Amino acid sequence: MTRSRVHSGSTISRRGLLRSGAVAAAGLVASPWVAWAQNAPVNIRFATGGGIGPNEITTCVWLDYLKENVLKNYGKAYTLDMTFTRGSPVAAQLLASGQVEIGTLSSPAFATAVSKNALPDGVGIVADVYQDGHPGFATNTFLVLKDSPLKSVADLKGKKVAINAFGSAVDIVLRVALKRANLDPKKDLEIVEVTFPNIAPALREKRIDCGILVIPFLPLEMAKGDLRPLFTGADTLGPNEVAFMAASDPFIKAHPEALRALLADYVLALDWYYDPKNREKALELVSGVMKSSKEVLGTYFLTSGDYYRDRNGCVSQKALQTPMDAMFEHKLVDQQIDSAKYLKMQYLPKPCGT
Numbered sequence: 001m002t003r004s005r006v007h008s009g010s011t012i013s014r015r016g017l018l019r020s021g022a023v024a025a026a027g028l029v030a031s032p033w034v035a036w037a038q039n040a041p042v043n044i045r046f047a048t049g050g051g052i053g054p055n056e057i058t059t060c061v062w063l064d065y066l067k068e069n070v071l072k073n074y075g076k077a078y079t080l081d082m083t084f085t086r087g088s089p090v091a092a093q094l095l096a097s098g099q100v101e102i103g104t105l106s107s108p109a110f111a112t113a114v115s116k117n118a119l120p121d122g123v124g125i126v127a128d129v130y131q132d133g134h135p136g137f138a139t140n141t142f143l144v145l146k147d148s149p150l151k152s153v154a155d156l157k158g159k160k161v162a163i164n165a166f167g168s169a170v171d172i173v174l175r176v177a178l179k180r181a182n183l184d185p186k187k188d189l190e191i192v193e194v195t196f197p198n199i200a201p202a203l204r205e206k207r208i209d210c211g212i213l214v215i216p217f218l219p220l221e222m223a224k225g226d227l228r229p230l231f232t233g234a235d236t237l238g239p240n241e242v243a244f245m246a247a248s249d250p251f252i253k254a255h256p257e258a259l260r261a262l263l264a265d266y267v268l269a270l271d272w273y274y275d276p277k278n279r280e281k282a283l284e285l286v287s288g289v290m291k292s293s294k295e296v297l298g299t300y301f302l303t304s305g306d307y308y309r310d311r312n313g314c315v316s317q318k319a320l321q322t323p324m325d326a327m328f329e330h331k332l333v334d335q336q337i338d339s340a341k342y343l344k345m346q347y348l349p350k351p352c353g354t
Contacts, residue, residue, distance in 0.1 A: 077261030087165030122249030124344030133234030134308035314352035
């Protein structure tokens with residue numbers, strides 16, 4: 001039986017998710033990766049970076065149904081001890097402290113950890129989770145009320161803006177946008193932490209002037225017609241790698257085959273989810289996890305209204321470098337980070353291009 005720790009401030013009820021069995025261990029099936037393994041499978045401690053469902057599709061990969069019917073390696077080569085966090089900075093802290101072996105991190109959380117030498121034993125970026133600002137796909141959006149007088153980033157002076165967590169991917173988008181508008185994030189406005197589900201209500205109640213929404217909340221709230229975009233992640237950074245899997249170097253060196261097995265299952269699950277013949281079942285599964293109707297989920301999940309994901313799990317080095325360069329340019333980290341040094345995509349089942 002896997003164990004799951006639940007951090008406070010979760011964006012969706014983790015207890016409900018656990019009761020549904022979505023992260024329970026199950027499904028012992030055959031594996032091409034585990035002929036070498038005669039002992040118990042490697043238990044991998046895995047921390048998500050915050051979202052559940054389309055935001056972080058990793059939370060939809062290791063469901064009981066997929067373990068039993070799709071994944072080939074779970075229960076033989078590896079098992080998971082899944083931890084849910086409020087945001088990627090917490091996942092990075094868990095990775096840095098050795099409490100997990102793999103974390104779903106954002107580019108800013110990763111860059112901050114590297115610049116502070118919080119990962120002295122080494123870390124590798126092993127798979128894509130999603131990219132923002134990719135042409136033709138969804139982008140994280142800062143919203144205001146439809147009748148708000150705010151028309152540009154510069155108008156945020158003296159206002160209150162909500163993000164989910166300091167140091168998160170959307171926090172960096174905000175701070176870069178503010179600096180480009182010659183606003184000081186510390187002096188010219190108030191930035192507050194609000195969980196994603198509460199940002200739209202806070203806007204409507206006028207407790208904040210502007211707030212970030214990500215999938216799945218973005219399409220749900222925009223459909224109500226009383227909010228409008230002020231600026232987006234695409235406006236600020238263009239295509240950029242928002243979330244990816246990062247693994248500690250000691251774990252990679254000690255258990256490379258377990259990592260290969262996990263990533264093979266991840267890519268296999270992506271193939272299954274994107275296969276049109278599985279769409280009804282996919283909507284059923286994910287709607288159960290998110291407590292959202294299949295009809296609403298179907299308007300965006302795995303469509304052009306969803307985030308862009310590389311189907312082979314490959315990370316774009318250019319898209320990865322973009323937010324890290326922006327952070328250095330705007331003095332959000334004190335050193336230039338060469339993201340290529342940390343890419344370790346050789347553990348994916350298919351080769352990645354340059």
